[in-house]
Amino acid sequence: MRRVLFFLNPLLMQRRNRRALVEGLAHQLRGEGCEVELQDTLSAHSAGEQAKEAVAAGFDTLFVCGGDGTLFQVIQGVAGSEAAIGIIPFGTGNVLAQNLRLPRDPVSAFALLRSAQAVSVPLGRITCKSPGHAQDRTWYFTIAAGMGVHAALMNLAPTGNGKRVGGRAAYFTGGIRLLLQHPVDPFDLQLTLADGSERTLRASELIAVRVPEINIWRPGGNLEAPLLQVAVVPETTRLGLAHASYHALLTRKSSGHSRLPYPEYLTATQLACRPIQSHVYQSPLLVEADGEVIGLKRATITIAQRRLRLLWPR
Numbered sequence: 490m491r492r493v494l495f496f497l498n499p500l501l502m503q504r505r506n507r508r509a510l511v512e513g514l515a516h517q518l519r520g521e522g523c524e525v526e527l528q529d530t531l532s533a534h535s536a537g538e539q540a541k542e543a544v545a546a547g548f549d550t551l552f553v554c555g556g557d558g559t560l561f562q563v564i565q566g567v568a569g570s571e572a573a574i575g576i577i578p579f580g581t582g583n584v585l586a587q588n589l590r591l592p593r594d595p596v597s598a599f600a601l602l603r604s605a606q607a608v609s610v611p612l613g614r615i616t617c618k619s620p621g622h623a624q625d626r627t628w629y630f631t632i633a634a635g636m637g638v639h640a641a642l643m644n645l646a647p648t649g650n651g652k653r654v655g656g657r658a659a660y661f662t663g664g665i666r667l668l669l670q671h672p673v674d675p676f677d678l679q680l681t682l683a684d685g686s687e688r689t690l691r692a693s694e695l696i697a698v699r700v701p702e703i704n705i706w707r708p709g710g711n712l713e714a715p716l717l718q719v720a721v722v723p724e725t726t727r728l729g730l731a732h733a734s735y736h737a738l739l740t741r742k743s744s745g746h747s748r749l750p751y752p753e754y755l756t757a758t759q760l761a762c763r764p765i766q767s768h769v770y771q772s773p774l775l776v777e778a779d780g781e782v783i784g785l786k787r788a789t790i791t792i793a794q795r796r797l798r799l800l801w802p803r
């Protein structure tokens with residue numbers, strides 16, 4: 490660690506002297522001889538470009554002072570580079586920090602990160618149609634990506650403001666409201682499984698996960714393996730989706746005696762989801778990656794060639 494950049498999401502820095510706290514961390518590193526700069530993310534979507542420029546300018550370590558959404562933007566610019574990324578959890582969900590077993594307190598997390606080794610991890614890669622863009626766009630992700638009602642949950646608070654008002658509880662109350670109100674529409678899904686076999690099915694919900702844990706859910710991904718842990722709810726009704734969500738989150742059962750569906754878990758290397766031609770959709774099928782709504786209607790998800798060097802205390 491020689492040239493260090495702290496990226497700050499300014500929306501998260503307004504409370505409780507958080508900016509002064511980050512300046513204190515920078516001061517510590519300067520005292521050890523590092524060259525350190527602080528930089529605010531300039532907009533919701535600029536952090537990737539800013540991070541790319543920072544790497545080109547020779548910064549070897551980037552600390553992201555934010556949540557999973559800011560990290561998602563940053564990795565678009567650093568994937569495949571030699572720069573090491575450290576997450577100082579200032580966000581709401583902080584799911585990647587949860588999986589790296591970082592303390593929720595930013596100062597304690599930093600204390601572990603500054604002496605941690607950088608671990609090279611495979612990234613997920615998703616290509617989808619972005620609203621307002623004629624061509625498909627490709628994104629990297631570290632946590633999960635998918636399509637269905639859960640993506641609409643992310644859309645409840647696209648800038649994270651709504652999330653911060655209610656904290657994590659807002660995800661759960663928002664989720665229950667969506668299950669009651671949002672249309673549950675089917676789509677076609679084609680998977681290449683880890684053993685090379687192909688599978689097609691009609692689904693109502695799909696999440697391709699890279700991590701073992703997402704809040705209270707335990708989908709069982711592996712950040713270091715070049716595989717997607719895919720959770721699917723086969724085509725169902727609103728009641729069926731509620732049933733599967735309940736078992737995914739609370740009982741962790743993937744089979745049982747009910748005629749309603751349970752979540753199905755598959756290990757895959759690639760998948761594609763697309764709308765059913767003959768189906769009339771009441772609202773657009775939304776696509777999300779790492780909690781950010783990035784597209785509509787269809788998506789292809791796989792493991793990227795590029796990797797990410799993550800500071801991971803163990």
Ligand SMILES: Nc1ncnc2c1ncn2[C@@H]1O[C@H](COP(=O)(O)OP(=O)(O)OP(=O)(O)O)[C@@H](O)[C@H]1O
Binds near residue numbers: 557
């Ligand atoms: N300068 C900025 N102006 C506006 N939005 C920004 C800016 N920097 C980052 N954002 C956006 O703020 C949103 C929320 O940020 P972030 O993920 O850091 O916090 P969070 O949502 O509270 O945490 P989590 O994603 O872990 O729940 C992200 O969509 C990110 O792109």
